[in-house]
Ligand SMILES: Nc1nc2c(c(=O)[nH]1)N[C@H]1C(S)=C(S)[C@@H](COP(=O)(O)OP(=O)(O)OC[C@H]3O[C@@H](n4cnc5c(N)ncnc54)[C@H](O)[C@@H]3O)O[C@H]1N2
């Protein structure tokens with residue numbers, strides 16, 4: 001196996017949560033950067049500094065629908081004593097215009113349209129008679145309906161200072177300015193800026209491709225009929241959703257039956273599209289625990305020490321876990337336990353940070369806080385295990401939902417947090433302040 005962390009020599013060693021996490025994070029490396037289209041780069045980490053190539057705005061333009069005027073022509077104007085100006089034409093956004101505004105003149109101008117030479121300010125149309133010769137208007141008629149609005153005279157009812165209602169060239173960002181630093185995570189506002197300065201592609205670390213594969217001959221896909229002894233495969237859906245939520249491109253592979261050869265060939269087929277693989281089920285000590293049986297033989301035969309190691313963690317839920325690398329590209333694989341809550345909690349603690357490390361993010365963990373336990377009775381926790389209990393958190397209080405059973409999916413659906421009970425604590429009284437993982 002190509003993990004960097006030193007392994008405890010004792011095969012019966014009970015791994016701490018930190019040891020297992022360190023082992024995973026020492027193995028996964030940020031993905032190589034690639035050039036992506038803007039929308040494909042959403043949520044990704046930028047690896048280049050971005051410089052503004054074209055000033056923003058690229059030209060002086062109007063921030064209002066109105067009239068471009070010379071300041072002296074409208075000085076002292078009022079509704080009683082309006083400035084009467086000759087309208088030389090329309091300037092619409094996006095259309096090149098050769099109009100000039102001379103003394104005593106105005107150009108009817110639209111929001112976003114370039115300021116014509118000679119004009120120093122824009123008076124909004126609401127400060128004028130709109131060319132109708134009556135009182136103030138509330139807007140302009142459509143040019144297609146009243147083309148003559150672009151000519152004639154306009155009465156301006158208010159003065160305007162130089163620069164009024166003009167958005168100056170470079171007022172937002174100047175050519176040569178730094179728009180975004182390498183390391184920025186591209187959210188919608190950053191994508192807006194990149195598009196605004198004309199960048200269609202950017203160099204980022206791509207989203208990891210994560211293949212999620214569930215195992216178990218008892219599993220049936222939703223919408224199909226259940227026979228005796230069967231249950232629906234919820235883990236592959238839950239973990240695929242978790243992987244997407246963490247920022248990955250996730251591929252769900254429906255349940256593989258408990259047959260080592262089928263599992264091996266499925267995994268080998270899937271490796272081609274995986275930066276990370278996640279399996280659920282089959283990692284415990286049963287006679288049909290197929291992941292354990294199959295994975296020590298997948299790929300990496302030429303690589304001494306490669307493969308997946310199965311271990312026990314000092315946590316509840318999530319005690320049995322597998323981790324290693326497989327295939328020619330040493331693809332990291334996390335084999336999570338099959339109990340639904342166990343696989344979910346394991347994903348949150350180990351897979352999510354691995355995905356976010358592949359993305360090159362600094363912040364790979366869920367945020368944590370402290371909150372006061374609200375419960376009818378004391379919580380109990382197994383000695384020597386760090387327990388993660390599903391809970392809801394609000395206003396500094398945290399309430400457990402459901403029990404500690406790792407099959408309780410309905411209660412999981414109510415939870416937005418995990419209460420962390422340390423290894424050396426076996427009982428937590430209501431009112432105690434506890435550590436809480438916020439699931440977001
Ligand atoms: N003798 C022992 N038995 C068990 C131990 C142990 O230490 N000694 N550990 C228990 C713990 S803790 C866990 S966790 C589970 C882990 O078992 P596996 O990873 O081998 O998982 P399975 O046996 O395949 O399944 C466990 C449970 O979860 C259900 N399951 C599995 N996959 C799915 C799925 N995709 N969707 C919904 N539910 C799923 C499965 O039907 C089982 O009920 O082992 C304990 N046993």
Ligand code: MOO
Pocket residue numbers: 315316317318319320337339342343406
């Ligand atoms: O450790 Mo198992 O994951 O308790 O349910």
